[in-house]
Amino acid sequence: MERPAVPPTRRPTMSDVAARAGVSLKSVSRVINAEAHVRPELAARVTAAIEELGYRPDRRARDLAASPAPRTIGYLQVDAANPFFAAVYRGLEDALRDEGLLLIAGSTDADPARERRLLETLIEFRVDGFVVAAAEGSDELLGREVAHGTPVVCVDRVLADPACDTVVSSNRDSTRLAVEHLLSRGHERIAFLGGQTEVWTASERLEGYRQAMRRAGRDVREVTHVDDSERARRATHELLADEHPPTAIFAAQDRISSGAIAGLHDLGRQRDVALFGFDELPFAEQLEPSISVVAQDPYRMGARAGQLLLARLRHPSGSVAFEVIDAPLRHRGSGDIPA
Amino acid sequence: MERPAVPPTRRPTMSDVAARAGVSLKSVSRVINAEAHVRPELAARVTAAIEELGYRPDRRARDLAASPAPRTIGYLQVDAANPFFAAVYRGLEDALRDEGLLLIAGSTDADPARERRLLETLIEFRVDGFVVAAAEGSDELLGREVAHGTPVVCVDRVLADPACDTVVSSNRDSTRLAVEHLLSRGHERIAFLGGQTEVWTASERLEGYRQAMRRAGRDVREVTHVDDSERARRATHELLADEHPPTAIFAAQDRISSGAIAGLHDLGRQRDVALFGFDELPFAEQLEPSISVVAQDPYRMGARAGQLLLARLRHPSGSVAFEVIDAPLRHRGSGDIPA
DNA sequence: TCCCGTATTGACAGCGCTGTCAAAAGCTGG
């Protein structure tokens, strides 16, 4: 199929509409913005011209000329394909949609350089606010924006210096409770499989684990920087090949849980090693045994972040919020396997 | 925490930089765009001023003034939180990133009105191209854009009238092969659980099922408009409560597979009713039995769509591509349960 | 020494739109 030679039709502008309708530029502007004091007859003529030409206003020019209501929000996430961030995204989107705000998003893959580049680009587009669910790759730039008065909401992370509105899960406490549950089932050797400790959430969860183990007087067994499912799978293999293998595993995020589940299955040990995961998992109910998890609610986190952003847009100097969303334990089976 | 009264610092403009550096507006512009013929000494002064003021160019003004290289692509998807669309998104993002293109995305929830609104907004932002993975809610508007010369790529759907570049899976053929596989295991009553038949992909898959059944001389048993996991779960219950229940089920997309799996588990029938799903599933390996699926590759679809878009941006009148990405069968167990 | 080509810089218009303000048109009551 050959595409027909493109008619080099310049997109019609407001002047084109004005000329066609035989009115002034400003009158077209009035009609488009539904301003008062326009004779219906003139409005009709303009509307007809708009229709005939297929005219659409240019938001960029509009925003440049007027100091407009907020229109776009930038969203920085680690990975759009990760269910956690996808759910945050969706929550955000739904919270902002009613206000007509559009999301411009990008994945950073936890690469600080990429994060910086992305943030700079978003600034150049003059987005009206930011929601940041990504590592600490751009704190300085971000701090500048906060200081400048641009609304910024952090999700699932914290920005240290200029305080900004923040939404996080009860990482530490929920982890502690989950580990205490494992302890209550008689486990003494509980391994912790977690991600990069430089990441705030990861360190919080690790701290929750340590608190529980310390209070119970047990030795910790920490495997960190397990950043993907495949590494978690291998780590699980290694753990169980140990001379004194753990009888329970705490997996500090969804990818790690996936790897641990796969690893246990590989060895046929899924029914005798207890497992508690952080993050809800698809098919957690249908797996055998079904999987106990700390269930974060990323959709809700995103939605709250959106609401905080809207509030900040309306009241730039209101007090700064720090919201902790409870991540409840879902006891399902794998966490109740006894020692 | 009280936020300090915001310094109402207007964001610095190019004029501010020019004034500070004691040079003309145009010189600043030259430095920023790395144009030739600028004395290093002057460039240094400008750079310093930019740094001191924390100046960032305004892309909107820039794009308005110059006819710029493409910068943004609009992505219409049904639901950002759906793993399929999230993976397409990610593929797109990765394909476009190297060209410095940014994605502006929105979820339509298969609501035509919302789809139209979203598309109109994206047009107002003058995005340089569209990738559309959403239902047929806005074909007229979209056709206008295609006719107008704006690059548009359809993913997982087709646009009938003005042909546009398209990337789809082998929906019909792969479904036929999967159903033929079930037939080969001796199944005679195979039920089809699918979504809205008005959606192109859904109708293609249904057609594949019909072809296989017709050729084998079997009666069809079609349950359509099963649009979410919960409805699929109930439909599965009903199907198995039938006087002549099916001995195998084909689930035409991931959400439906999830529901069917849950439904079978509810009844404890997961080991004696065969199941073939469309779309890859997390934990498909670890479930018992593990789940046979037609494995679409949404990441690759997104990546190809991105490449097609880039190609079209470069050669607006090249020939129109229609790419079918093979969705191979993954035989894992649930599809091999005999009648 | 002066002329000419090249390197460097800046003035100014204009991208598509909205805000301001003034002009034109229409209405009221006396």
Place this chain on the structure above:
DNA sequence: CCAGCTTTTGACAGCGCTGTCAATACGGGA
């Protein structure tokens, strides 16, 4: 019929930037 008001319309500047083109400065050769 006119003053005095309101309604309706348009001219024009300017948002922050880039393209064009003219002006200035500098170097080398005649």
